[in-house]
Amino acid sequence: MPIPFVDLKAQYGSIKDEIDEAIGDVLASASFIGGPPVDQFEQDFAEYSQVRHAIGVANGTDALQLALTAANIGPGDEVITAANSFIASAAAIARVGATPVFADVRRSSWTIDPVQVERAVTARTKAIMPIHLFGTPADMDEILEIARRHALLVIEDAAQAHGARYKGRRIGSFGQMACFSFYPSKNLGCFGDGGAITTSDDVLASRIRLLRDHGRASKYEHSEIGFNSRLDTLQAAVLCVKLRHLDRWNQRRQQIASWYAEDLDGSGIETPERHPDRSQVHHLYPVLTEDRDALQSRLEAAGVSTGIHYPIPIHLQPAFAHLGYREGDMPQTEFAAKRSLSLPMFPELTREQARSIARVARQPCDALIKPSSSGNKEPSHVSDQLPGGRADSASRLERPDRSLCSDTFRRDHRR
Incomplete structure (x- = not known):
């Protein structure tokens, strides 16, 4: 029998009764936006992630963009991130008008190299976005020290690291915010798109909740221009079940x-x-x-x-050609792009x-x-x-x- 790269059918079969019951309850309620399943998942995921708040959103890319927006990062600002990843991290930075500044990775972990991060800091740098790639936590002690020394925010991209720990502490609890994707093939995936932002900052959490729902302060009052980026009820119900098995x-x-x-x-x-x-x-x-x-x-x-993750590094993508990076700028990232194969x-x-x-x-x-x-x-x-x-x-x-x-x-x- 052929062996697939990922087998979501096998996963569903292992928890079918629980999933079917959860989805059936949502269908019976005829309530598909917000409600108890979303509230429950946010509470459960915050507790699991060892933070005060988890805010469900429509997908992992929105989570990154919402986090950057909530931090008031925009035109003229720079955010340092890794070149070895899916494009969503850098695209979210660009979407808010800021400039992604790429740093090479450590070959021992394929996560961002703090030495290269330090070299990339400028007067325009506002945040560091470490990516916990492939489920391996980045070197958070060194990254947090750089952020402290330069008064920078840390926004974790934890899209591939649900449940990972660094020195006993959950990934998603280190930075001011962390962003998760619940794309179906993730370690914790829903049955469509979904995402979340975790934080222990009450002010940031409040603003993200506002931003994800059109900047809505009350039913027809909008205090700022926001997004349409809610985690829907069916996906939240699925995630509540899956989190128990993560x-x-x-x-x-x-x-x-x-x-x-x-x-x-x-x-x-x-x-x-x-x-x-x-x-x-x-x-x-x-x-x-x-x-x-x-x-x-x-x-x-x-x-x-x-699979190949990832054959074209972000700094060499046509979409970012205007930034002026060239082949050879990120030797470890480029080495992996030519040699890596995912089993x-x-x-x-x-x-x-x-x-x-x-x-x-x-x-x-x-x-x-x-x-x-x-x-x-x-x-x-x-x-x-x-x-x-x-x-x-x-x-x-x-x-x-x-x-x-x-x-x-x-x-x-x-x-």
């Missing part, structure tokens, strides 16, 4: 990550580094290899879906599937070709690579292909 799902992701690391050890394929001072929740599982395209083709031929990662992935994926990843392309009954060659599938399968003894290669998985990518060469 820690268990994250623990499973951590287990899968340890399987991959074990099975790929010594292959020359570089797996994500583990950090004892933080709890990584592995929204994605990117590995590094010298020939990413060959590895992806090999896995796809075996029925394994993969399947979802809580329902089995031990045998993880082992099979690693086995295929370690083999050269030749090992995936088997003769058909007509004498032609065709790609074998992961099911053939399982113990007892047709390719288990005949095609299995015990040693990694060094031409595709260079020793350059061993852990001891990391910066």
